[in-house]
Amino acid sequence: MFEIFNNKKILITGGAGFIGSNLAHCLVKHGAKVTIVDSMIPDYGGNLQNLVEIRDKITINFSDVRDRYSMEYLIGGQDYLFNLAGQVSHIDSMIDPFADLEINAKSQLSILEACRLFNPAIRIVFASTRQIYGRPQYLPVNESHPLDPPDVNGINKLAGERYHTLYSKVYGLHCAVLRLTNVYGPRQLVRHNRQGFIGWFVRQVVRGEKIRIFGTGNQRRDLVYVDDVVEALLLAGMSDDANGKIYNLGGSEPISLKELVELMIKINASGEFELVPFPEERKKIDIGDFYSSFDKIKNELGWSPTISLKEGLNRTFEYYQKVGQYYWE
């Protein structure tokens, strides 16, 4: 199905990060010529361990998406742009809202301007986030759900995705947007807990640390395994139907945080957790239960998640049990 990417030139921003590196692995397997852009900002998720197996088969360019002219140059001649670089910590966006704005909004505009001016035939896929929906008014959340970003990060990501759909509509660029829910799997940042709870939980279980779940533990979330996300990214890039569209990328099995942690502990054959009250600054931006509908991408592009939570977690724990030391510090 993905033969179309054979010999194609692909640019992946944030390519040394979690999703970008898994995508790069898949594209290399399909014979693509992959260039990775990553700024390696400490704490953001770029990790060269993510690319060791394919390092000789790709080009790695260390640069920041805020670096407008380098980006213009790198975009030239590419067939596809998987636009995954972002500041993804909701907490950090409240501490330094300007960095978040520069990366998640302004850089997206300059990337799109570069595509429009120098490579209008490029096919772009942008990774957005379910965070922009805010606290759900109904479940599962579909793409028509009102948008109410609960933090600076959500506001800027929303602007970033709007630029993409606008440039598709007004300038005819191929742009597709995926709103990712909680993605998990090998190569995820697990060094700190500011990019979501899953990686942090995995780390703690593997290292024998006690997990602290905020609140009752009954908050339900949908998780999607990274290989399924990679497949959706490729479909969104290759399908003309995806142009100008926004798709939720949800998982099929909503699960409570408590059940999730219990499953992790079972798979790891050890581990412990406790329930603790919400810290004040987290409570303010917590969104309660959240899971999303992926009916739209299923109907239009034929995507569904194929890896069960149990299988995905098995693969994840196997990975970190083996090479976790490259991720702890």
Next chain:
Amino acid sequence: MFEIFNNKKILITGGAGFIGSNLAHCLVKHGAKVTIVDSMIPDYGGNLQNLVEIRDKITINFSDVRDRYSMEYLIGGQDYLFNLAGQVSHIDSMIDPFADLEINAKSQLSILEACRLFNPAIRIVFASTRQIYGRPQYLPVNESHPLDPPDVNGINKLAGERYHTLYSKVYGLHCAVLRLTNVYGPRQLVRHNRQGFIGWFVRQVVRGEKIRIFGTGNQRRDLVYVDDVVEALLLAGMSDDANGKIYNLGGSEPISLKELVELMIKINASGEFELVPFPEERKKIDIGDFYSSFDKIKNELGWSPTISLKEGLNRTFEYYQKVGQYYWE
């Protein structure tokens, strides 16, 4: 009703512009101590003619909202901030999307950060735009209508207003947002047609130039007279109920562009118009019929428009017939 503003310190960004200067006139009348910030960027709307009658009673500070440290300093000690500065041309936002982003999004964030850090008791009113709704899915458009900004300006204004409601919610700042529809009246920019059609039509009628209406002329819009907008701004600043809220500020009488122009010509006792096809770049971002519901601000703050279209246009034409020469060039 507006005695509360007597002796209060008021900062108005964009205060030499259309709405800001009319607000300044009203506040001076109520005994407020007004400081105006305006960058006087050519073509943006700042015009010292707007302030001649009150020049001795206000402080004018020439600076740009992008000038972060000056803004921080100016915000200190103020009781109210009427945050009206903006890049308001939809066409210009497509030509220079970065300037639009810096002014309409990034500067709003730095203004809010300055308020949060140095003057958290300040009461802020932000002027947003009905443009962020995009093409209406139903009429009249209320505040629950989906948001689909049709241009870079709309995307950035949306981010700007979201920052305001977020800072209200998370940090407890008093922030109210008004989504303005087509505002008209004395002191409006009429030098070019990139800030909306009304000022441009007024200018052409007064100067005896033939008006060109794009399309059929049947597109309906709601107009609101600037004195009514000023009243809403003051209510939103003084009412605790307005904190964190977003209100449409619509006019009471939707009217087609053709009927509007006919009314203008009647009031001016001369003038002519023709219907011409939409230019391509305007067609792409045109939103068809648009008028909004102001039920929410009516119910919550008691605001309704009080100046009829006929009366408002009478006053407008009287103004430009008298001092129009200071606005043509």
